[in-house]
Amino acid sequence: MLSPERLALPDYEYLAQQHVLTYMEDAVCQLLENKEDISQYGIARFFTEYFNSVCQGTHILFREFSFIQATPHNRASFLRAFWRCFRTVGKNGDLLTMKEYHCLLQLLCPDFPLELTQKAARIVLMDDAMDCLMSFSDFLFAFQIQFYYSEFLESVAAIYQDLLSGKNPNTVIVPTSSSGQHRQRPALGEASMLEGVEASLFYQCLENLCDRHKYSCPPPALVKEVLSNVQRLTFYGFLVALSKHHGINQALGALPDKGDLMHDPAMDEELERLLVQVPGLVNSVSASPEASCLPSRTPPRVASPWRPLHHSRKVDAESDGSTEETDESET
């Protein structure tokens, strides 16, 4: 119980840092909101349910955005909920626009800001052609990075800009500041020819940032791994690398590995059960599982207004891989 962290801080700060206060506040708030109904089945029961749902990650469903982004746990829970609910959309192989993904997000969180979705799309589409179609997995992983580390990424963006413009980022106190500056001057000259910033310098800044950053940031070791592979890189290059990094995904823990993205046997089972209940459904579906697969896959490509499955040039390789995997895993 008494972790060293626990002892290092005064109680109140500790509670605040671990977001316990957030949940307590929210619990009371929820209680307040529905006090008549809740008082009927017991306040103790309510608190039990509340904290259970927090543990299960279902507490964020249909909540307001301010709550969803309040804690890392909430963010992870939201990412997971999004994945679970709309995995089927990705499984179907549809490519959607940023706006449509945004709509899906809004189904879970009515006031989800468009800005965040746009930023995530920018990672996938490399800052241009915002109307392009994206595969589900591409978007999801980019969105994960953007959403979970949004504050961190903002700071990174600032650092990147500072580095690009050649001055030492004032937000970062680099221990070897003088040498850093020395190294930067030639880098500036190269920057005009080469794109982006030098990876090692960038890492130094980021490492520093991670140390000080009070919001969640990716594990520095993994960031180092990402940056160590290249000499120079751009901001979006960095983001793309982050979003595709398995380790970071694992560290975050909200989503399964890319290969398993379409796997959710429990839910698939549930879905089959639901399909049987479709009002006025033909017997054939319940009779043979193949039949149930067939109509769902064929009609959208033949008669329905679904768009032909064009992949935008940038997501080509990625999305193809993921859809193929889906096909295999399904059969």
Next chain:
Amino acid sequence: MIPGKYRSVSGRATNNVNCGLHLVIQTSSLPEKNKVEFKLNKETSSFPGRLLQHDLERNYSSRQGDGRVISPSPRNKSSCISSTTNVTELCGLEMKTAMSSLSAFGDSSTQTPSKSRMRQGCHSAGPNVSGDHINLVSSSMPSFPILQRSSEEKILYSDRLTLERQKLTVCPIIDGEEHLRLLNFQHNFITRIQNISNLQRLIFLDLYDNQIEEISGLSTLRSLRVLLLGKNRIRKISNLENLKNLDVLDLHGNQITKVENVNHLCDLRVLNLARNLLSHVDNLNGLDSLTELNLRHNQITSVRDVDNLPCLQRLFLSFNNISSFENVSCLADSSSLSDITFDGNPIAQESWYKHTILQNMMQLRQLDMKRVTEEERRMASVVAKKEEEKKRESHKQSLLKEKKRLTINNVARKWDLQQNRGANIPTNQDRKDSDSPSQDPCPIDGSTISAFPEETGSLDSGLISALQGLSVTDTHLVEVDGDTLSLYGSGALESLDRNWSVQTAGMVTTVSFSFIEFDEIVQVLPKLKIKFPNSLHLKFKETNLVMLQQFNALAQLRRVDQLTVDPQGNPVVNFTLWKYYVLFRLSHFSMQKINGTEVTQNDMIMAERLFGILAHVASSELPQYRMISILGDTRKKQFQYLLETKGKKPGITSEENNDSKRLTGENTNRATLNYTTRDFYNEKLEEIKEKKKFCKMYIEDLVKEATEINMKNEALQKLWPQMFIELVRDAVIEIRNKNSYMKLCLQQITDQK
């Protein structure tokens, strides 16, 4: 009206009519042989037949105008007959004489039998039955025969000369006949009018059935009153300048293409232009005495200027090419016209012919030779009134249509403005958007007015003037057309508060929304559900449907069979998933059509496949307190509405409650997917913020208190062992000296007592 002069002249003529006219015409080329004796029989014996014929003709013409078509022989000149009668009436002549004297320009056919009987040729002088003897003597002058009459004939018929059927190719020189008033050249082959300029007293000149090609040689005949030039080859009306006293002008059966050079004939009563080549009639001004105008058998398509004829009573337009009343509309302006014929024209075939004519020409007494009865007139006016009404109705209709169009335009413009403004103020647009347009309509009106003229440019002038009275500032439009209720503009939503008749409400199965913010529509959906329980088909156009979750709002309706979301102004339609989401979310309606496309089983399965998990997660994984709160919101909302509107009627309320229960029962697993409008949601967020603030403070206090207690507790825990030891030590020290301790104890006991 009639110049006395003429009457007296005719009177004199009358006196002489009964007397035979004996002329001797001598052709100079055939001195003796060709001396032909004519007998122009003007005797009473021939009269009855002629008279009979005339009567016949007259009746004929008055009864059946068409008869002439059947036997259109050039001999049948009905026009002449009417002229005849006309003259008879006007001149007040004795009937018989008038007939006889004017029969010349009447019908040759009437005379033919008797005449031919009388004389077969010029040279074969027929038996002198009785009457005139005319000797045509070929004169010494080249090619012109000179006419001489015996003196007794001259005395007998001093003022008339008849040279019918003499095979004359030129006009003979008529000498010593200066008193001649009546000259007849019927049925000859005369090509040119000449040699008669000395006959300055001539009143009556008949050149019927000759080969005259141009009117000429008449300039000296100033007293001429009757000029008969029927059945000739005249192409142009000309050279009548001096014939100012002309009373009757017959030009029928010629080749005249144009009415001209007649404007000075202010005494002309009868003008016959039948069987010519006229196609347009105009240039009639100046004919101030004209009472009869005959224009039968031409190719007339339009008539003008008739309203400039103050005395015109009879107008014959039979057998022409008139096809619409507009082409002869001047007739309506003539106040004197009482008799008109249109038979044989295309116009007479139309169903509206009779009543249109009668309606436009109230003064008419005869139409196509039939008396116009009061009944007919009444019928005509009834029909006309009906037509007028119809016209007015259609005018009103088009006016309404136009107004509708304008209103919709206006609403659309306003909508556009609103949308643009919304785009300009991306943050916090929701609130401002819905409020601002109604607050400042001025710029909107301005733009409407400026755009007005070009918009109505296509309309006829009458409509435009009527439209100017319309207010184009209407900001909304409600229209019930059959089973469709169309609402344009957000203001139209208020109409749902109106008391709709049960019938209307029951009939409406389609509700269409245009130019209305979807969020505003959501707020009236409960009303819609109550007021129009049969609405099955919803249409949205320009309603700012942008999110899938907005469709959640439709789930609260009772039934929706069809949904049409126009891509215009509804970006959500561009999404690949929207249809499936609708099917999924509104699956309890078992919808049949979306945007006109039939919903198939596969669509349903696909929808379930895509969103089924969402529903499952939403229903099974949502903690109960959340479920309560979410479902509670909807229920509360409905309840609130019921309290507001129908609270007084408990029956309906309970029914509503049942209804909502049934609804939520139907799709529990997706009832949690609902839509709150932006306004409402923001309100809710505000509320939550307030609560959060309070909770934060409350928890802060609680936690602080708890941590303080905890701290004290910890401190106590730290101190406690030492305290305990100290306490024990004190106790031990106290009881170390047994005796003194005992003493002390005893002392205490005794003190107590």
